[in-house]
Amino acid sequence: MNWPHKDLLDVSQLSREDVDVVMRTAASFREINSRPVKKVPTLKGKSVVLFFAEPSTRTKTSFDIAGKRLSADTFGLAKTGSSLQKGETLKDTVLTLQAMNPDAIVMRHSASGAADFVARRVSCAVINAGDGWHAHPTQALLDLFTLRGVWGDDIVGKTVVILGDVAHSRVARSNVRLLTMLGATVRLCAPRTLLPKDAKALGARVYHELEPALDGADAVMCLRLQLERQEAGLLPELREYARRFCLTKDRLALASPDVKVMHPGPINRGVEIASDLADAGNSLILDQVASGVAVRMALLYLHITRKEEGGAA
Amino acid sequence: MTSPDLVVANVAVPGRDGLWTLLCAAGCVLELLPHDPAAAFPDARVIDGRGQLLMPAMTDAHTHLREPGQEWKEDIASGLAAAAGGGFSNIMCMANTEPVNDNAAVTRLMLRRAAEAWPHGPRLFPVGALTLGLAGKQLAPMEELLAAGCVAFSNDGEPVADTDLFRHALEYAADLAPVIDHCEDPYMGKGTGANEGAMSARLGLRGQPDVAEALQVARDILLAEYLNAPVHLAHVSCRRAVELIADAKRRGAPVTAETCPHYLLMTDAALFGYDTMAKVNPPLRTDDDRLALAQALREGVIDILATDHAPHAAHEKETPFEEAKNGITGLDTALASLWELVRMGQLTPQDIALRFAWRPAEIFKLPHCRFAPGDPADFCLFDPEESWVVTTETLRSKGKNTPLLGQSLTGRVLLTVVGGHIVHELARPAAF
Incomplete structure (x- = not known):
């Protein structure tokens, strides 16, 4: 099929069929990553700008590797040392990028809606690698890819707990949208200070205590706790947070016997997840990283090779 | 009897049956007659008012005209042009200019600019700063500002966080002029531009809870009652604040309040x-x-309408949401947009005359026209059926920042008269 979307701004724009296409394409690319020579010529001559206006190592590297394994040329642009730090507006930055005629812009920005803002102003594909607290669609898709790797294609009826700082999390928002669309039940669990006031509006069940949230769960996604939340008065201290919400082996015993543990990284060991759990056999944390490369290869491929309606590529 | 120099014949008047004829002379109303006077008026400009509504010209108690200091957004000439086109005779402009209007020199500059650009009106009435530099540390020289031409005091946009200082400001101003307060808790979601609720949760935006507004409304009501000093609550936007104001008014507290077309x-x-x-x-x-505000306006719990006209340049809105400036430009579209509520039966034309023309002028002691003999000839002719499209060309304000941009509105101000002078007359096709 021809990919119907110019941009990937959030998972909410995708149909179930679109999601299946991403998953199937990612599965076909995964094999490349285990070859001795990890490179195919699929996107030779295409250029991808990695525009990260917010610090990122993991996501940026993941996209960089994904692009290079498909033979695209990737160009990194960070906020530090860039014209954005010299007071250039986002509009001028993206018009400048557009004038260099890339095939795709992968972008991260601290403002919710920034990817949408850019996508409306450029003709190339825009892939949202995280905008403010709003959306992180590639993370949600790689999390789904990881879960389908252990559960099979059907996730209807599975219960997924998203644990931690939901209020400030684009990962949580995108995962709730994607998982509920595919028929899973999502539980959000956090102290009230780390949940949006109307958390139910996100479409999940809301818990303020860990034990009932974990009851019978099939997977637990821990979120990273930004240390500045403590300074903002949202938490007394990290030790107290860990007492109430750190995922430990004892607490995880309340979940399904086959429960899987996930984390988008980077991990604060001993704060949101006990150190031994992060390394345990039911942890999918490193599988998520591997899935990330395959899913991002699929997304770059689909967006860059799509044909405009009635036109050439 | 003085012979009229301006006549509007055969015009409908809100709340009155039949067609009326308004006679004006020397800038004042002579008489509003319930019939067509057979006499001819050879010395008068006679305007045929058929199909139109005669409205009192409005008083806008809350605008930002940006001059001095931010003339790329708006200046006094362009702001008053929008006011004239929108049917306003009196414009109160807030003090958050650069420099701040916290001394007589700035007030006089504003008044001089208005007199140069629009010598016959709309009239400009500056609002002086409540504290020096709007910094919330030291009271501004209120008597000096009043003497120079200010008609009220406000720290608009920078509400005074120090409750003790705000108490003294209310006490000190009580013998001079009304205090207008922008109610917003200084810590709770300041400057976010999104209501805290389901929408902000989904969009991933930091929200400002309605409680942040209601907390300061409650503070101001308590102080006004305790000190017996009046306070006017700016741009009320939520039910919680409405309920506090309704209670306060039942007790007889000296508070008045406004809301804006966009909240309705x-x-x-x-x-x-x-x-x-x-x-x-x-x-x-x-x-x-929204519904609570419309009801409060009908019942008088909210006394007046104001635009909170807040013009910005295009590039200041062409940013991600969090970085965009707050504000909607409103003078050009206020009356036409409110007519949507008239068609829906939520407001009557009389409500608009009362809440957008007479009450604000009463509260701030400004000239206004009730069409009684001797009243200033301040009125506009409004065609409730004419549709027009809000575009960068049809907006006279430099600020094109309104969600109405590109939309069609039904109802249009055709003519505005201030003190007997026509300050706005829509150019009509010759065949009209």
């Missing part, structure tokens, strides 16, 4: 797609709040 017409649903044009402070709230 829009909700935070307008934020979908991160539309920065709908970013305003206080933020657009929910449908429940």
Whole structure:
């Protein structure tokens, strides 16, 4: 099929069929990553700008590797040392990028809606690698890819707990949208200070205590706790947070016997997840990283090779 | 009897049956006659008012005209042009200019600019700063500002956080002029531009809860009652504040309040797609709040309408939502947009005359026209049936920042008269 979307701004724009296409394409690319020579010529001559206006190592590297394994040329642009730090507006930055005629812009920005803002102003594909607290669609898709790797294609009826700082999390928002669309039940669990006031509006069940949230769960996604939340008065201290919400082996015993543990990284060991759990056999944390490369290869491929309606590529 | 120099014949008047004829002379109303005087008026400009509504010209108690200091957004000439086109005779402009209007020199500059650009009006009435530099540390010289031409005091946009200082400001101003307060808790979601609720949760925006507004409304009501000093609550946007004001008024507290057309017409649903044009402070709230405000306006719990006209340049809105400036430009579209509520039966034309023309002028002691003999000839002719499209060309304000941009409005101000002078007359096709 021809990919119907110019941009990937959030998972909410995708149909179930679109999601299946991403998953199937990612599965076909995964094999490349285990070859001795990890490179195919699929996107030779295409250029991808990695525009990260917010610090990122993991996501940026993941996209960089994904692009290079498909033979695209990737160009990194960070906020530090860039014209954005010299007071250039986002509009001028993206018009400048557009004038260099890339095939795709992968972008991260601290403002919710920034990817949408850019996508409306450029003709190339825009892939949202995280905008403010709003959306992180590639993370949600790689999390789904990881879960389908252990559960099979059907996730209807599975219960997924998203644990931690939901209020400030684009990962949580995108995962709730994607998982509920595919028929899973999502539980959000956090102290009230780390949940949006109307958390139910996100479409999940809301818990303020860990034990009932974990009851019978099939997977637990821990979120990273930004240390500045403590300074903002949202938490007394990290030790107290860990007492109430750190995922430990004892607490995880309340979940399904086959429960899987996930984390988008980077991990604060001993704060949101006990150190031994992060390394345990039911942890999918490193599988998520591997899935990330395959899913991002699929997304770059689909967006860059799509044909405009009635036109050439 | 003096012979009229301006006549509007055969015009409908809100709340009155039949067609009327307004006679004016030397800038004042002579008489509003319930019939067509057979006499000819050879010395008068005679305007045929058939199909139109005679409205008192409005008083806008809350605008930002940006001059001095931010003339790329608006200046006094362009702001008053928008006012004339919108049917306003009196414009009160806030003090958050650069420099701040906290001394007589700035007030006089504003008045001189208005006199140069629009010598016959709309009239400009500056609002002086309540504290020096709007910094909330030291009272501004209020008597000096009053003597120079200010008609009220406000720290608009920078509400005084220090409650003790605000108490003294109310006490000191009580013998001089009304205090207008922008109610917003200084810590709770300041400057976010989004209502805290389901929409902000989904969009991933930090929200400002309605409680942040209601907390300061409650503070101001308590102080006004305790000190017996009046306070006017600016741009009320939520039900919680409405309920506090209703209670206060039942007790006889000396408070008055305003709301703006956008809070009566829009909700935070307008934020979908991160539309920065709908970013305003206080933020657009929910449908429940919108309905509470319309009811409060009908019942007089909210005394007046004001635009909170807040013009910005295009590039200041062409940013991600969080970085965009707060504010909606409003003078050009206020009356036409409110007519939507008239058609829906939520407001009557009399409500608009009372809440947008007479009451604000009474509260701030400004000239106004009730069409009684001797009143200033301040009125506009409004065609409730004429449709027009809001474009960068039809807006006279430099600020094109309104969610109405590109939309069609039904109802248009055709003519505005201030003190007997025609300050706005829509150019008509010759055949009209």
